[in-house]
Amino acid sequence: MTTDDGWGLDNLPYGVFDSGDGRRLGVALGDEVIDVGALAAAHGSALVDVLDVPSLDPLLAGSPALWHRVREALTGWLGSPGWRTARSPRPLRHRRDAVTMHLPFTVGDYVDFYASEHHAANVGRILRPGSPPLAPNWKHLPVAYHGRAGSVVVSGTPVRRPNGQRRSDDGPPTFGPTERLDIEAEVGFVVGGHSGLGEPIPVGEAADHLFGVVLVNDWSARDVQAWEYVPLGPFLGKSFATSISAWVVPWAALEHARVAPPPRDVPLLPHLVDPGDAALDLALEVRLNGHVISRPPFRTTYWTAAQQLAHLTSNGAPTRPGDLVASGTVSGPGRDEYGSLLELSWGGREPLTLPDGSRRSFLADGDEVTITARAPGPGGRTIALGPVTGVVTPAG
Amino acid sequence: MTTDDGWGLDNLPYGVFDSGDGRRLGVALGDEVIDVGALAAAHGSALVDVLDVPSLDPLLAGSPALWHRVREALTGWLGSPGWRTARSPRPLRHRRDAVTMHLPFTVGDYVDFYASEHHAANVGRILRPGSPPLAPNWKHLPVAYHGRAGSVVVSGTPVRRPNGQRRSDDGPPTFGPTERLDIEAEVGFVVGGHSGLGEPIPVGEAADHLFGVVLVNDWSARDVQAWEYVPLGPFLGKSFATSISAWVVPWAALEHARVAPPPRDVPLLPHLVDPGDAALDLALEVRLNGHVISRPPFRTTYWTAAQQLAHLTSNGAPTRPGDLVASGTVSGPGRDEYGSLLELSWGGREPLTLPDGSRRSFLADGDEVTITARAPGPGGRTIALGPVTGVVTPAG
Incomplete structure (x- = not known):
């Protein structure tokens, strides 16, 4: 699978994955899932509040302006050369076929x-x-x-x-x-x-x-x-x-x-x-x-x-x-x-x-x-x- | 209103009230609402975990055995002479007509x-x-x-x-x-x-x-x-x-x-x-x-x-x-x-x-x-x- 298959930077869908140590929020990119909490931490971003979490719920509770800011940030970080080698508190990248996916948000009605x-x-x-x-x-x-x-x-x-x-x-x-x-x-x-x-x-x-x-x-x-x-x-x-x-x-x-x-x-x-x-x-x-x-x-x-x-x-x-x-x-x-x-x-x-x-x-x-x-x-x-x-x- | 009107010790319905400093779990008794978190704390009870909270949710998540234990404890505490003078971290009793009531639990389906x-x-x-x-x-x-x-x-x-x-x-x-x-x-x-x-x-x-x-x-x-x-x-x-x-x-x-x-x-x-x-x-x-x-x-x-x-x-x-x-x-x-x-x-x-x-x-x-x-x-x-x-x- 390549990023041309619909899973590239234009998409960046959100999901909740577990690579063995608990649920984390991620985005899919190519055949990987990116730990967006770790990514935000690596950049010292205040967006950790809504990204270094085990669910989409905090982001969903926010405003369209927040959703836009988060998407801009993710696109910027993941579009920069060398992002894969950023220093982060835990691994940024996991193979999508090696993680367990969970319900991404608490369903209201x-x-x-x-x-x-x-x-x-x-x-x-x-x-x-x-x-x-x-x-x-x-x-x-x-x-x-x-x-x-x-x-x-x-x-x-x-x-x-x-x-x-x-x-x-x-x-x-x-x-x-x-x-x-x-x-x-x-x-x-x-x-x-x-x-x-x-x-x-x-x-x-x-x-x-x-x-x-x-x-x-x-x-x-x-x-x-x-x-x-x-x-x-x-x-x-x-x-x-x-x-x-x-x-x-x-x-x-x-x-x-x-x-x-x-x-x-x-x-x-x-x-x-x-x-x-x-x-x-x-x-x-x-x-x-x-x-x-x-x-x-x-x-x-x-x-x-x-x-x-x-x-x-x-x-x-x-x-x-x-x-x-x-x-x-x-x-x-x-x-x-x-x-x-x-x-x-x-x-x-x-x-x-x-x-x-x-x-x-x-x-x-x-x-x-x-x-x-x-x-x-x-x-x-x-x-x-x-x-x-x-x-x-x-x-x- | 007296405790003979259906609001006595036999009933003790749960509700979430606010007397001015945030939501707390309570039970109705006569024309009062009893702060059950404060009551449990006054007795040094481990039930504070499910009673000193702003909602019925933790208790609802428990088992019938827990519900029974809590009801036994409340009935015991509130049935003892002198309970009104127990030392508690905050007032135990409020007039029911002087508090604001909130939705008592998060509605699932x-x-x-x-x-x-x-x-x-x-x-x-x-x-x-x-x-x-x-x-x-x-x-x-x-x-x-x-x-x-x-x-x-x-x-x-x-x-x-x-x-x-x-x-x-x-x-x-x-x-x-x-x-x-x-x-x-x-x-x-x-x-x-x-x-x-x-x-x-x-x-x-x-x-x-x-x-x-x-x-x-x-x-x-x-x-x-x-x-x-x-x-x-x-x-x-x-x-x-x-x-x-x-x-x-x-x-x-x-x-x-x-x-x-x-x-x-x-x-x-x-x-x-x-x-x-x-x-x-x-x-x-x-x-x-x-x-x-x-x-x-x-x-x-x-x-x-x-x-x-x-x-x-x-x-x-x-x-x-x-x-x-x-x-x-x-x-x-x-x-x-x-x-x-x-x-x-x-x-x-x-x-x-x-x-x-x-x-x-x-x-x-x-x-x-x-x-x-x-x-x-x-x-x-x-x-x-x-x-x-x-x-x-x-x-x-």
Whole structure:
């Protein structure tokens, strides 16, 4: 891996690593992780207060001005010739494949949107045939629900197949391992700073509250969800695990990925009219046991992060550092661009055939799912996001 | 107020108070709050580690054995003659009406159930006339959704009328102050300790994870909720504020309130069959501007806290100290036992008339809502819960 692979100075995603003596904050650079606390100490910088720590939490609690100052400093230090030989209290560099990664921040509230029109319409067609694919509210507001923050786990954490209650065709419901274990390939926005109770975030100021971006796999048990979700929405069908990438790509690193969102065909209420470049051109890739099964294009997502944050706070709900705002499943218009197996197998009626000849409508025990993404960076270079990966283990 | 009013040694609810020099943990006793950190220090107790702190968090992170030890110690110290003159590093006693109360613990995940059959059936009849009052899943599992933990506020916090998007009869949706601001009188269970990812809590062991009980007012904007909730459930109609009482009544104080839940008329799956005495006999009282408008009996709630916790973790979802598990609106069978204005005014069609002659279908700006409860204690005495109170301020 070289720094041209999306892991160069343009990116510098944050993560929490352990090389054997406890958790430390780092940034990824090439195939290494740089101990930013040691780096700041080597430069005698006061930024040790937010960098020589075991978590992103202190930095997330700060302001956009602080985030900018830290990024400037890191870029400067790591862009100087000879930085590798700076005197530091402990090693500056570790091989990325030799460290253990941890959840990078304390998750505040976790909100999951339903922002992709292609996904929402596919789900409508599959689960509610004969009805309009989108509910009447869908183009007027970004539909969302709260997920379980305590179930958010870092990439690499095994995901146990959940037990749950399912409808049965000819009798009372049954309880047992889900038979429709699915993925949801999503993009997650990590919120920094605070917005107060009763203080909505204007859509034009949303970016000031976005610290960075992770990839998300919001594992789902479709049979459990189908039985439980009326009338209060998904609960146990989702809350058993949500995986996020270990690396948080700074919002500032995605400046060159800003694009116009898809055209809006229904007029928006004023508080949801976002700036013209609030969408992100992230090209996702979903692998099942190493084989690419989908390439969801995030730029086709109808509702932007700015709209999501403006909507989320429009009733005065406060935000906290570490709030996780996920897009919901990202699906493009093409059959090979869907972000869930529910869609890829069209409700289980058209199983996928993998290169090894095996077929999948939903996940089998032992399956490994990995989501990555790439975004345009400066100078024709790219920014890598992810991976978020997990292996399915048998039900307990 | 005397110690016979439910605030005696049998109760000793925990809260976080500030008498002018910072937050401290205390217990209520009569019309006083006792500084339990100072009390433990006066006795040279090692329990200062969890008592001489500004929050319930350290105690919540402990085990039921620790909770028991602390309660035994407090009961012993405060039951000894002469305790008021013990030498302590700072005053032991403060008038309860002279201190500021704060949120007593850091809320992990906030789950709101829908556990009252009378409430769920009333809502079905009001909002979905012509359909069966209860959804097909309702008696097979305790329906629930995740609420916003970051919007949980302590009793006394003013609640600003939220803006939101509402359906309009003859055109596109509009955005503005909710016209159907409601209350939900609920009982909240405060979870202590950890249960691990992938480790369900058996229904018979749920009580080991219950630290205490608060009263909850889950303020709701019914018009916002009605427009947004299909298909993923309530979101902004609820997330603007959830008030909890400042005092956390220990689970152990409610031993004499344990009763049998209502008869179950649909057989339960084995993991939801709870012990015979898992319900609680709490008599709630809801006041609007000082007038009692309802007396919801919590003992009529169909699903118990034990079942809620077993269901919540049945898919392997972990719990964290400070998770808040609320019952959903508590409504009894009688018209004067409903826990929401939606029911009390039957969807706004039958407004309440208050003693001052004013009428209410939903809340007006300036309205004050207060919920209290009483439970049987030992020796014919009672245990007081609450209050949880809040005044509605105009939309911003």
